[in-house]
Amino acid sequence: MKLDVVHDLQAVYRKLVDATSRPGTVMDLQREVRALDVQANCLSATILFALTVLDPEVTFKVITKQEETVSRLINQLTYSKSVDVSDADFIFILEDALHEEMEEALNQAKVGNLSNPHESAMIILEVSDVTKGKSMKLSGPGIQGETILNMQNVPNWMAMRNEKNVEFPLGIDMYFLDHQHQLLAIPRTTQIKENGWEIKWDM
Amino acid sequence: MNKSYNFAFFDEGSKREIRRATLKAIAIPGYQVPFASREMPIGRGWGTGGLQLTLSLIGKEDVLKVIDQGSDESVNAVNIKKLVSDTTGIRTTDSTREATLIQSRHRVPEVSLQQDQILILQVPLPEPLRSFEPSEYETKKLHAEREYSGAWLMLFEQIMKYGTMATDADHPVMVHDRYVSAPSPIPRFDNPKLDYSEALILLGAGREKKVYAVPPFTKVTSLAFDDYEFEKESFANRECILCTSKDVFLDELVDQDTGATYFQCNDTSNCLDIVNQKQSLGVK
Numbered sequence: 001m002k003l004d005v006v007h008d009l010q011a012v013y014r015k016l017v018d019a020t021s022r023p024g025t026v027m028d029l030q031r032e033v034r035a036l037d038v039q040a041n042c043l044s045a046t047i048l049f050a051l052t053v054l055d056p057e058v059t060f061k062v063i064t065k066q067e068e069t070v071s072r073l074i075n076q077l078t079y080s081k082s083v084d085v086s087d088a089d090f091i092f093i094l095e096d097a098l099h100e101e102m103e104e105a106l107n108q109a110k111v112g113n114l115s116n117p118h119e120s121a122m123i124i125l126e127v128s129d130v131t132k133g134k135s136m137k138l139s140g141p142g143i144q145g146e147t148i149l150n151m152q153n154v155p156n157w158m159a160m161r162n163e164k165n166v167e168f169p170l171g172i173d174m175y176f177l178d179h180q181h182q183l184l185a186i187p188r189t190t191q192i193k194e195n196g197w198e199i200k201w202d203m
Numbered sequence: 204m205n206k207s208y209n210f211a212f213f214d215e216g217s218k219r220e221i222r223r224a225t226l227k228a229i230a231i232p233g234y235q236v237p238f239a240s241r242e243m244p245i246g247r248g249w250g251t252g253g254l255q256l257t258l259s260l261i262g263k264e265d266v267l268k269v270i271d272q273g274s275d276e277s278v279n280a281v282n283i284k285k286l287v288s289d290t291t292g293i294r295t296t297d298s299t300r301e302a303t304l305i306q307s308r309h310r311v312p313e314v315s316l317q318q319d320q321i322l323i324l325q326v327p328l329p330e331p332l333r334s335f336e337p338s339e340y341e342t343k344k345l346h347a348e349r350e351y352s353g354a355w356l357m358l359f360e361q362i363m364k365y366g367t368m369a370t371d372a373d374h375p376v377m378v379h380d381r382y383v384s385a386p387s388p389i390p391r392f393d394n395p396k397l398d399y400s401e402a403l404i405l406l407g408a409g410r411e412k413k414v415y416a417v418p419p420f421t422k423v424t425s426l427a428f429d430d431y432e433f434e435k436e437s438f439a440n441r442e443c444i445l446c447t448s449k450d451v452f453l454d455e456l457v458d459q460d461t462g463a464t465y466f467q468c469n470d471t472s473n474c475l476d477i478v479n480q481k482q483s484l485g486v487k
Contacts, residue, residue: 006210010262013222017260017321020229021403021418053226055219114347118227118236141232141379141421144399169381173230187230189379189418 003035005051012052019175019185024138024147026130027183040073041066042094043126045177047077053090053122054078061088063097063105070094086110088121095126099156106160109172117169120188124175128152130184140190149192151176151184158192204292211258212290217241221259221414225405228416233378234346235329240412244286251409253306253325254283260304260321260405261287267295268302273310273452273469280308297472309372311393313451313473316402318419326387326408329415331375351383354426362431374433377424378417386423392435392452397423443468446477 003009015027033044040047042064054060056079062070063085070092071082085091086108093102102125112120133152139145157174165171171188186192211218217239224238243251250271261267267287271280275297283306284295296302299314306323316322332342335353345353354375361369368374372388376397386394387406397404397417404417417423427433442449444465451473453466468474 005215007263009215010211010218013218014260014262016222016226017229017403020226021416053219053223055216057216057220058223115343117231117234118224120227122226142229142418144420169231169234173226189230189232 002037003032003051008032008035009048009052012048015183016049016052016175016185019183020142020173020187022142023140023186023190024143024149024184029177029181029183033181038073038077040070042070042092043177043179043181045181045183046092046094046124046126047074049124049175049177049183050074050078050080050090050092054080056080058089059083059087060090060092061085061105062092062094063101064092064094065096090122090124092124093126095128102157103160106157106164106172109164111164111170111172114170117171120170120172122173122175124177125157127176127178129180130176130178130182131180134194137193138186138190139193142187143190149184149186154192161186162192205289208290210291211261212244212286213241213255213258218259221255224414225256225259225416228405228414229403229418231382232418232421233382233384233415235384235408235413235415237412238414240409243409245282247410248327250279250283250306250308250325252407252411252414253308253323253409254286254407255409256323256405256407256414257283257287257304257306258290260323261291261293263291263293265293265303266301267293267304267306268297268299268472269295269306270310270312270470270472271308273454274471276471298476299472309388309390310452310470311389311396313468313470315396316400318401320402322400322402322404324387324389324404324406326385326406326413327410328373329385329406329408329411329413331373331383331385346382349381354383358426358428358431362428368427368431368433371436375426377426379421379423383426384415384417390436390452391425391433394423394425394433395435399423438466441466443474446474446481448474448477 019027029045085105109121133150136149138147165188173187176184224236228236269280269284271277299312308325336342358368374391376386378384407414425433438453452469454469
């Protein structure tokens, strides 16, 4: 089966809409991934994500050990250009990225300005599983009361993410993709707490 | 279905552009995200913003309902339904419960919306501060600085002049305690339905090239003062002449022969449902 760029990508987009409007909700991309016949050094879901949002009007950056290969593939598929991380509209952080590289990328990601908060980066982070790991409480727009997030290695990015999002409406929106082709979003409005206390970070 | 057009009328590049703007809009509740607003086969100001959102969202599985001032059968609603179903082949419906996408002009349906539905509102003037600040550059700055005294002053002046807030529709709202937004010209009666709505609400202004959103379960408060509280239109002691509903938005009509005024449901599909239900139960 071959990916249908009209209908399959529409399905991916609707799942992105659902994920963004209901943070922490796990969406399943299996059907669309099965239709994808692209071999890549990243998750298939990442390629789907790129195909859905990228084109020559926007820019991206891939953080991985094999940046050249993956960037070239994404460029060939979407005609979008790879740029410096501080200018990128979409930052893909793959699983093999080092912790320091991820921190550096998050640190440099653009957050928009007060007049144009939409000129901020979207972060796409590959993880092993979005449903297994330490449980965290999410609250904010899109969530009825509170919802539980179980994801691995949350502390890896959480402090940095909270720091980036400290001045709403500025901030970064994060999307998580995993090996089971699942998708989950944590936009800038979502509050993350652990055991009833907000995690503290160094200002 | 007309095969000479791409699915859902747009080329994929146009859809992607609207989709990126929509995702940002959902992430920043109430903030107006600029988008390209393509040329449409209907005139700007006739629902092109809503239509573009609908076309960027719609898939083969969707069921579409379009309403115009509460009616499924007015010219604007019928034409938009025709255009969408002609270029997608999807099914349209009058039933609010059955629809997955609901595009609406000037009303939020009476039947409460569900999690798996998306409400798309057509917006003529997305900028709530425009009435006192003509410059887009300036209003963007006011939003950036959260400087909303102009919006408050507008309501205050109405109270000074008329003794009450005189916004009949499009009463400004505060979304997620950050952005003052125009809820599109829905009656004040519908404003509370935006607050902690179950469904995602997207608002599109085609002529003004803006999309914005109210995610589900998001705080939306209508602007008001402590001593002059926000009030919905009152239909106390009135009921629909057809279905006798009371707690709904009613249109005031005049009987041509007798000159007497009477009231009728504004949401026609809800009214019809109630009448049908009563008849099947044998109630006169």
